[in-house]
Amino acid sequence: MxxxxxxxxxxxxxxxxxxxxxxxxxxxxxxxxxxxxVYNQGYYNSGMMGGRVNSNQNSSNEKLAPDQILTDVENYLKAYGNNLQVADIFIFTDADYYVSVEEKDTGRGAMELLINPYTGQIYPEPGPNMMWNEKYSMMMGGFLRYNANETYTATVNRTEAVKIADDFVKSQLGESFSVPGEGHAFYGYYTFHIMEDDKVIGMLSVNDLTGEVWYHDWHGDLEQVISEH
Missing domain, CATH: 1.20.5 (Single alpha-helices involved in coiled-coils or other helix-helix interfaces)
Structure with missing residues (x-):
């Protein structure tokens, strides 16, 4: 026992x-x-969403200069060939910088990126850029893969999209806000600037198939807009 x-x-x-x-x-x-x-604002795994940490990270607590950000993004875009270029850089005081990318041959928007101004980390912007992009969709998985669906037919034209966006900001943010139509037409959606008293304060997107509006509420206070093209 x-x-x-x-x-x-x-x-x-x-x-x-x-x-x-x-x-x-x-x-x-x-x-x-x-x-x-790679954790940034609670959104991404760098292996899944194509995030990249710049090898020349800024070791101080100072933000990288816009020229350095531009150089980093241009190097990032080389992996997609030679037909993409930076269109606009949005510099925010309390959030990652935003960069719109366009095709050189068509002038049409290709993708939207976010850049950590301290480390140089580059990754796809959430929202429409990942969910609605009919050609350069990061949801297809990986850094170099993209969805070549550029033969679809948009059902919402730019004029209609501007009206939808303007109605949205006036109803949700107030009558002093407007969407004059500045922005880019991407494959699958438009991204427009939001104005208040003739000053750009943010952006939103409108799906060019459904008219759905997606407000970019993750940016914070806009400090400066740099237009490259």
């Missing part, structure tokens, strides 16, 4: 040790995998 009890307790002890070892191994592997996650 005593031997049986010893055997039972031996099995229990062995099982507990095995579980502890297994858990320790899992915890170690989980911690290592977590190191690959």
């Amino acid at each position: 005593k031997n049986k009890q010893q055997l039972v307790w031996g099995v229990i002890l062995f099982g507990a040790i095995a579980i502890l070892i297994g858990y320790s191994i899992w915890l170690f592997l989980f911690a290592k995998s977590a190191e690959t996650v």
Whole structure:
């Protein structure tokens, strides 16, 4: 009887040790995998969404100059070939910088990017850029892959989209806000500037198939707009 009890307790002890070892191994592997996650505003895993950390990171607490941001984005775009260029850079006081990218041959919007002004990390903007983009959709997975669906037919033209956007901001933000139509037509949607008292204060997008509005509420206070083209 005593031997049986010893055997039972031996099995229990062995099982507990095995579980502890297994858990320790899992915890170690989980911690290592977590190191690959680039966290920025709670949105992205760099491996899934195409985020890239600039190899020349700024080691100080000062923001990178707009010229450096432009250079970093231009280097980033080389991986897509030679037909993409920076259109606008939006500099925010309390959020990542926004960059609109357009095709050189058509002048049409290609994609929207966000850049961490301290580290130089570049990644796709959330929202319409990832969900509605019919050609350069980051939801297709990976840094270099894109959806070449450029043969679709838009059902909402630019004039109609501006009217939809303007009605939206007036109803949601107030009568002092307007959407005059400045912005870019991307594959699948438009992104327009929001004005208040003749000053750009933000942006929103309108789906060119459904007319759905997506307000970009993650940017914060706009400090400066730099137009490259």
